[in-house]
Amino acid sequence: MTVNVLHIITRMIVGGAQETAMLIADYLNHEPDYAGQYRVEMICGPQTGTEGSLIEETRRRKIPLTILPQLRREISPLNDLKTVWKLRQMMRNTDGSPRYQIVHTHSSKAGVLGRWAAALAGIPIIIHTVHGWSFHDQMSPVARQIYVALEKFAARFSQTMIAVTANDIDKGLVQGIGRREDYCVIRSGVELDRFGHPQTPPAVIRQQLGIPADALVVGSVTRLSPQKAPLDLAASFSYIHKERPSTWFVIVGDGPLRPEVEASLAAAGIADRVILTGLRRDVPELLAAFDVFVLSSLWEGLPRVLPQAMATGLPIVATRADGSAEAVIDGENGFLVEPGRPEALAEKALVLLADEGLRGRMGRNGRVRAPQFGARKMVRDVNQLYQAFLAM
Numbered sequence: 296m297t298v299n300v301l302h303i304i305t306r307m308i309v310g311g312a313q314e315t316a317m318l319i320a321d322y323l324n325h326e327p328d329y330a331g332q333y334r335v336e337m338i339c340g341p342q343t344g345t346e347g348s349l350i351e352e353t354r355r356r357k358i359p360l361t362i363l364p365q366l367r368r369e370i371s372p373l374n375d376l377k378t379v380w381k382l383r384q385m386m387r388n389t390d391g392s393p394r395y396q397i398v399h400t401h402s403s404k405a406g407v408l409g410r411w412a413a414a415l416a417g418i419p420i421i422i423h424t425v426h427g428w429s430f431h432d433q434m435s436p437v438a439r440q441i442y443v444a445l446e447k448f449a450a451r452f453s454q455t456m457i458a459v460t461a462n463d464i465d466k467g468l469v470q471g472i473g474r475r476e477d478y479c480v481i482r483s484g485v486e487l488d489r490f491g492h493p494q495t496p497p498a499v500i501r502q503q504l505g506i507p508a509d510a511l512v513v514g515s516v517t518r519l520s521p522q523k524a525p526l527d528l529a530a531s532f533s534y535i536h537k538e539r540p541s542t543w544f545v546i547v548g549d550g551p552l553r554p555e556v557e558a559s560l561a562a563a564g565i566a567d568r569v570i571l572t573g574l575r576r577d578v579p580e581l582l583a584a585f586d587v588f589v590l591s592s593l594w595e596g597l598p599r600v601l602p603q604a605m606a607t608g609l610p611i612v613a614t615r616a617d618g619s620a621e622a623v624i625d626g627e628n629g630f631l632v633e634p635g636r637p638e639a640l641a642e643k644a645l646v647l648l649a650d651e652g653l654r655g656r657m658g659r660n661g662r663v664r665a666p667q668f669g670a671r672k673m674v675r676d677v678n679q680l681y682q683a684f685l686a687m
Contacts, residue, residue, distance in 0.1 A: 298685065299394060300335045301386065303409035304401040305368055307339045307360075309347035309574065310518070311599040312426035315459075315483045315673070316401045317349060321356045322674040329678060335359075338385070340366035340405075345549050346518050347574040361385070368404055375408060382412035393417045397681060403429030403442070407449040414452040420684045423449065424457040426483065427596030427617060428466055433521075443470045450477065454684055457677075459483040459597040460618035479680065482621075483597045484673025487665055490606035493583040500584040504570050510543045511648050514585035516578055516600045519550030521593070524614075527637040528591040529556050533563035534641030539648055544569040547581050582607040586654060587647045592616045593634045602668035605661030610654045612643040622668065628661035 300323070302316045320335040336359040343350070353360050363385075365378040388394050397420040400409035406423045413421045430442040450456065450473040457479055458464045464478045493500075498508055506512060513535060519525045525546070532544045546556070546569065553571070560566040575581060578600075582588070588604040590613040597618030604611055605622065611629030613619045614636075623629040630646070632639035647654050666672070 297331060298333050298396050298681070300333055300397040300399060300681070301395045302335060302337045302399045302401065303366075303382070303405045304337070304339050305366060305404040306342045306344070306402070307349045307353060308343055309349055311483055311596060312401045312424070313349050314485075314599060315424065315426065316399075317353050317356065317358065318484060318486065318670045319399075319674055319677055320353075320358045322670065323678065324358060325356075326674070329674075332678075333681075336361070338363050338366070338382070338409075340364075340368070342368055345551055345553070346520070347549065366405065366408070370404075379408050379412045379415070382409060383415045386413060386416035386418060393419065396420060396685065397422065399424070401426060403446075407445050410449045410452040420681075421453050422455055422457065422680070422684075423453050424459065424481075425463050425467065425596070426459055427594060428463060430470070431594045433593055443472070446470070446472050453477065455479060455680070457481045457680070460621050462617050462621070463596065466617075481673060481676040481680070482668050483599055483618075484670035485599045485602045485606075485668055486670045487602065487606040487668075489579040490582065490603050490665075491579075491608055491662065493580040495577070495580045497580075497584040500580050504545065504572070504584070506543045506545075506570070506584070510541060511539070511586045512543045512545060512584060513587045513589055513644055513648070514545035514547065514581070515589050515591070516547040516582065516603070517590060517592075518548050519546075519552040519556055521552065522595075523550075524591045524593045524634070525550070525552050525556045526559055527635065527640070528589065529559040529563070529569075530637035531589065531591065531640035531644065532560070532569060533565055534638055535644055535648070536563075536565045536568060538641075538645055542568070542648065545572065545581065545585065546570070547572045547575050547578060549573050578603065579607070582609065585609055587612065587644050588629075589640055589644055590614065590619065591634075591637065591640060592619065595619050597621065597668075599668075602665050605668075606665040608658035608662050610647050610657035611661065612640055612647065614640070622664075624660075624664070628657050628664055
């Protein structure tokens with residue numbers, strides 16, 4: 296018997312939670328290992344943004360996707376109640392029976408509304424993936440308390456909650472969200488096959504970007520949004536440039552803070568040394584043109600770009616932000632520094648820029664570690680979880 300599964304996510308922007316949901320749906324629907332076992336559908340809201348959209352890619356992968364206009368990121372009690380009711384209707388057959396055996400939610404808003412609706416629809420198995428919590432240290436205490444309360448409410452409807460990092464389990468338990476036995480860890484998986492095997496040679500990519508072939512390049516693939524602290528990234532580039540003026544820099548990605556980033560680079564006098572590529576789909580080729588990878592996030596779930604950089608063979612300098620510390624082992628495949636300290640990012644990047652042997656050693660260690668974060672392993676783990684609950 297084919298198992299009907301519904302994945303719900305608030306927005307299909309270019310991001311880790313979105314790619315995770317898309318890959319699970321794609322592999323369970325189409326990979327020979329799961330042939331005929333599942334029919335996985337997706338629901339998302341209509342909003343995208345400057346970060347880019349995965350809606351077309353989801354459809355190219357032949358994943359049934361419904362866009363629900365009412366499902367929006369902003370909190371609106373009346374609209375949110377309408378969304379719950381609409382989701383409940385979509386989860387039921389015309390005779391009132393549950394349409395799906397499993398509802399699996401992602402992201403904060405869809406996680407709360409989707410789990411509530413699934414419970415009202417009588418869905419037997421309700422699962423939520425925590426891609427980093429909705430609350431964090433950078434928000435006001437009142438907002439934090441509201442989000443914690445919402446997460447507690449939604450947890451009551453979950454058979455289990457998947458955390459992409461063990462650190463998120465500890466964070467949830469500290470806030471009283473569920474019990475330890477309510478959680479499991481399944482790391483967010485990445486399609487790693489293309490990383491480290493660029494279709495366009497790095498020298499050609501550098502030539503296209505206007506970077507000298509013999510220059511050392513520090514780069515990042517990130518959203519230009521507050522969570523990722525791109526202004527800290529820009530500041531770290533300024534520190535590096537002062538010590539090593541011949542270094543070039545690349546930022547792949549886009550977001551609402553792009554004007555501020557561009558202004559910061561101009562004020563530091565390094566705008567001509569920093570390439571902002573905007574949104575690109577040839578990330579494997581761009582990463583292969585870097586010498587050092589840097590990530591400046593203030594908080595994270597498990598940033599997918601770190602395994603991508605590891606599979607490429609890049610040494611990493613990242614902030615010690617939640618799941619980043621599970622991908623990067625300090626001193627082994629990169630360095631970790633505290634969030635909000637761009638000078639520390641620069642200091643560790645300078646250590647790597649000065650030592651080709653260290654760059655190579657850390658890059659090789661990262662390649663060995665990267666398969667732990669592969670998409671196939673993630674989907675195998677999700678399948679095992681689904682089957683365990685279906686067998687109950």
